[in-house]
Amino acid sequence: MDRIAIIGGAQLNGSIPVSGAKNSAIKLMAASLLTDEPLRLTNMPRLADTRFLGKLLKRLGVEVTESDGPDGQQTLLHAAEITSGFAPYDLVRQMRASFNVLGPLVARSGQAKVSLPGGCTIGARPVDLHLQAIEALGAKIDLHEGYVYAQAPRGLKGAEITFPFVSVGATEHAMLAAVLADGVSVIHNAACEPELVDLQECLNAMGAKVEGAGTPTVTITGVARLHGATRAVIPDRIEMGTYAVAAAMAGGEVRLTNARPGLIDALLDKLKEAGAGVEQTADGCIIRRNGHRLEAVDIETAPFPGFATDLQAQFMALMTTAKGESRIRETIFENRFMHAPELMRLGADISVSGGEARVRGVEQLEGAEVMATDLRASVSLVIAGLVARGETTVSRIYHLDRGFERLEEKLGACGAQVRRIAGDGEPEL
Ligand code: EPZ
Numbered sequence: 568m569d570r571i572a573i574i575g576g577a578q579l580n581g582s583i584p585v586s587g588a589k590n591s592a593i594k595l596m597a598a599s600l601l602t603d604e605p606l607r608l609t610n611m612p613r614l615a616d617t618r619f620l621g622k623l624l625k626r627l628g629v630e631v632t633e634s635d636g637p638d639g640q641q642t643l644l645h646a647a648e649i650t651s652g653f654a655p656y657d658l659v660r661q662m663r664a665s666f667n668v669l670g671p672l673v674a675r676s677g678q679a680k681v682s683l684p685g686g687c688t689i690g691a692r693p694v695d696l697h698l699q700a701i702e703a704l705g706a707k708i709d710l711h712e713g714y715v716y717a718q719a720p721r722g723l724k725g726a727e728i729t730f731p732f733v734s735v736g737a738t739e740h741a742m743l744a745a746v747l748a749d750g751v752s753v754i755h756n757a758a759c760e761p762e763l764v765d766l767q768e769c770l771n772a773m774g775a776k777v778e779g780a781g782t783p784t785v786t787i788t789g790v791a792r793l794h795g796a797t798r799a800v801i802p803d804r805i806e807m808g809t810y811a812v813a814a815a816m817a818g819g820e821v822r823l824t825n826a827r828p829g830l831i832d833a834l835l836d837k838l839k840e841a842g843a844g845v846e847q848t849a850d851g852c853i854i855r856r857n858g859h860r861l862e863a864v865d866i867e868t869a870p871f872p873g874f875a876t877d878l879q880a881q882f883m884a885l886m887t888t889a890k891g892e893s894r895i896r897e898t899i900f901e902n903r904f905m906h907a908p909e910l911m912r913l914g915a916d917i918s919v920s921g922g923e924a925r926v927r928g929v930e931q932l933e934g935a936e937v938m939a940t941d942l943r944a945s946v947s948l949v950i951a952g953l954v955a956r957g958e959t960t961v962s963r964i965y966h967l968d969r970g971f972e973r974l975e976e977k978l979g980a981c982g983a984q985v986r987r988i989a990g991d992g993e994p995e996l
Contacts, residue, residue, distance in 0.1 A: 569968075571961045571975065573952030574984035575934060578819030581981035585807045585826040585851060586612040586972045587640075587800030591762040593620050593664045594739050595769045595800060599629055599644035600671035601747060602773055604795030606645075609638040611800055615969045617642070619662040626658070627651050627668065638799070649676045656682035656713060662969075663687060666694055667736065670744030673706050673717045681715050688941045690900035696730055696737035703728050704744050704752065725750025725789055733758045733870045738785070739766055746775040748789040757785045760871040761830055765801040772796035804830035805877040806971060807851065809946050811835065812881040813978065814854035815843040815861065816888070817953040821981055823851035833874040837882065840864045841889060863891035863928055868898050880906045880947035887915035888954060889928040896923050906944035909937040913951050913959060934959040939966040946971060953983055960988070 587610035596617065599606040611617065613633070621631045621642070628650030632643040652672045659665045659682040672679035684694065701717060702708050705724040709716045725748045728741050738758040743766075745752035757763070759781050767780035773796045776788040807823050808831040814821035815838050828847050835845050835852065841864045844855030863886055868876040876899040886893035887910055897903045904924055907917045912935045916927040934957035939945030945967040952959030961967075964987075967974060975985045 568962065568990050569964055570988045571949060571964050571967070572986050572988055573949060573959045573961075575932070575952055575955040575957065575959065577817065577953070577982050577984055579814050579817045579821050579953070579978070579981040579983055580819040582822040582824055583810045583977045583981060584824050585802045588612070588762060588765070588803035588805070589614055589616055589970045590805070591765040592617055592800045594667060594743070594762065594766050595798060596620050596624060596642070596644060597667045597671055597743060598766070598769055598773065599624065600627065600646050600649065600668060601675055601743070602793040602795060603647050604645070605643055606773065606795055607641060607643050607797040609636070609641045609797065609799045611640045611642045612803065612972045613640060614972055615965065616662050616664070619658065620665055623654055623658045623665050623668065627654070627672070652676055652679040654679070654681040660685050663692065664736065666697065667740050667743060669697070669715060669717060670701055670740045673701065673719050674723055674744045674747040677718065677720045677722065679717045681717070683710070683713050683715060688905060689903045696734045697740045700728050700737055700741035701744055704748050723748035725752040725787070727753050727755070729755040730757070732756070735760050735762065738763060742766060742770065742777060742780070742785060742787060745787040745789060746770050746777065746793065748787070750789055752787045752789070754785040754787070755783065757783050758870060759783060761801055761804060769796065769798045772798055802826040802830065805875060805943070807831055808834045808875065808878045809881050809950070809971070810977070811838060811852065811854045812878070812885050813950050813953060815841070815856050816885050816950050817983065818856045818858060819982070820853065820855045822848070822853045826851035831875070831878070833872060834878055834882070837864055837866055837874065841885070861885070861889040863889040863893035863926070865894040867896040870899070876900060876903060877943050879903060880943045881950055883907065883917070883924060883926055884910060884947040884950040886926040886928060887913070887917070887932060887951060888930070891928060893926045893928070894923060895926060898922060905940035906947045909940070909944070909948055910951055912937050913955050915951070931956055933957065936960050936962065939963040942966045942970045946974070949974070949985070
C-alpha cells in the first residue's frame with residue numbers, strides 16, 4: 568500500500584486551486600438515476616469515492632463517461648434504462664454514501680434492493696432516518712440478511728418528513744426520492760449544508776421543483792419526469808479548509824482559489840482568533856502566518872454554519888503546536904478522535920475523554936511513522952508532518968485518496984516536501 572512521506576519545516580507559499588466537492592459530487596451522481604436523459608457534471612473531482620460510485624452506477628445501468636473538456640474535468644452520466652435495482656454489499660460498504668441510490672431507484676423504477684452500509688471507524692452511523700424518510704414517502708421497506716428491500720409499485724407519494732435531528736445524508740436522500748413523488752413533500756429539521764443547496768440547484772436544473780435548501784425547511788413539489796442538465800459541482804469547502812489550516816500550520820502565505828466566500832467562515836474565524844492572517848477574496852481566501860506562534864483556541868463541531876466535523880482533525884493538528892491549551896469538542900460523531908493517538912506519536916500532548924479532547928501545545932513535533940484511520944484523520948497527520956522535525960510517513964493513505972485530489976502536487980507546488988511512496992517501498996515516479 569502507498570504511503571506519504573513529509574519532511575517538515577518548509578513554509579508554504581503560493582496558490583492552491585480548490586477542487587469540486589466530493590460530498591456534493593457523489594449526491595449529484597446519484598441524481599442521474601432519476602432521468603433517462605444525460606446529466607453532465609463539470610468541476611468533477613477525480614477521487615476514489617467518485618470512482619466507487621461510478622462503478623456502482625454502471626452496475627445499475629448508468630453509462631458513466633469521464634473526460635477533460637473545455638470546462639475542466641467532467642463526468643457524463645446517462646441512465647437511459649435502469650437495468651438493475653440491486654446495490655450489493657461489496658460496493659456499498661466501500662463507500663457509505665452509495666446507500667443514497669436507494670431513494671432514486673425506488674422513485675424511478677418502484678423497487679430496489681440495497682445493502683445496509685455497515686460500520687464505520689468514526690461512529691455507528693445508522694441509516695434509520697433515511698429509511699424513515701423513504702417509508703414516509705410510501706415505500707414498503709423490509710430488512711433481510713443485511714439488505715433493504717424497498718417497494719413502491721405505484722410510485723412514491725408526497726409526505727411531511729420531520730427529522731428528530733439534523734442529518735446531511737438523510738435530508739439529501741429524502742430530496743432525491745421526493746422529486747418524482749406524487750404531490751408535495753416538506754422536510755422539517757433539514758440539514759443546511761451548502762451541498763444541499765448544490766443538490767437543489769442540480770435537481771431544479773433537471774426540471775424538479777425544490778425550494779428552501781440551505782434552510783431547515785425544504786419543500787418539494789413532485790413532477791412526473793426529470794430531464795438532462797449540465798451542472799458544475801460546488802467547490803470543496805473541506806478541502807479549502809484543510810489547506811487553510813495547512814498554511815496556518817506551516818507558515819508563509821497561501822492563496823486558495825476556485826472556491827467562493829461563505830463556505831468555511833466558522834473555521835476562518837477560529838484561525839483569526841488563533842492569530843493567523845485571513846483575507847477573504849472573491850474566489851476563496853488568503854492565509855498568512857509569519858513566524859509567530861499561534862494561540863490555542865477552543866472549538867466545538869456543529870452542523871453548518873457551525874464548525875465542520877470534517878475539519879476537526881485538521882484543527883487538532885494545528886493546535887498541537889499552539890501556545891496554551893485548546894479544548895476540542897466533537898458533537899456529530901461519537902468516535903472521531905482516532906487521529907489523537909497518531910498525533911501523539913509525533914509528540915503532541917493530547918488527552919481525550921468522551922467527546923472532548925484537550926490539546927496542550929508543544930514547541931516542536933518530531934517526525935515518526937503514523938497510520939491513517941479515516942479520510943480527515945489522515946490529512947491531519949500530513950498537516951502535522953509539515954512542521955514535525957525530520958520525516959513523517961503516513962501509511963494506509965487509501966483513506967486520503969478517497970477525498971483529496973492530487974494532494975502531494977497541490978502542497979508541493981507551495982514548497983512542501985511531500986512525496987508518495989508506492990506500495991513496494993520505492994518512490995513513485
Ligand atoms: C455527511 O455524512 C458527510 N458525508 C460526512 O463527511 C460529514 O462528516 C457529515 O455529513 C456531517 O457533516 C457525505 O456527505 C458523504 P449525517 P452523513 O447523516 O450524511 C447520525 C467525510 O469525511 N445519523 O449528517 O452520513 C450519524 O450517525 C464524511 O467526507 C443517524 O443516527 O452524516 C451522525 O452521528 C465523513 N441516523 C449524525 O446523525 C441516520 O439515519 C450526523 O450524520 C443518519 C445519521
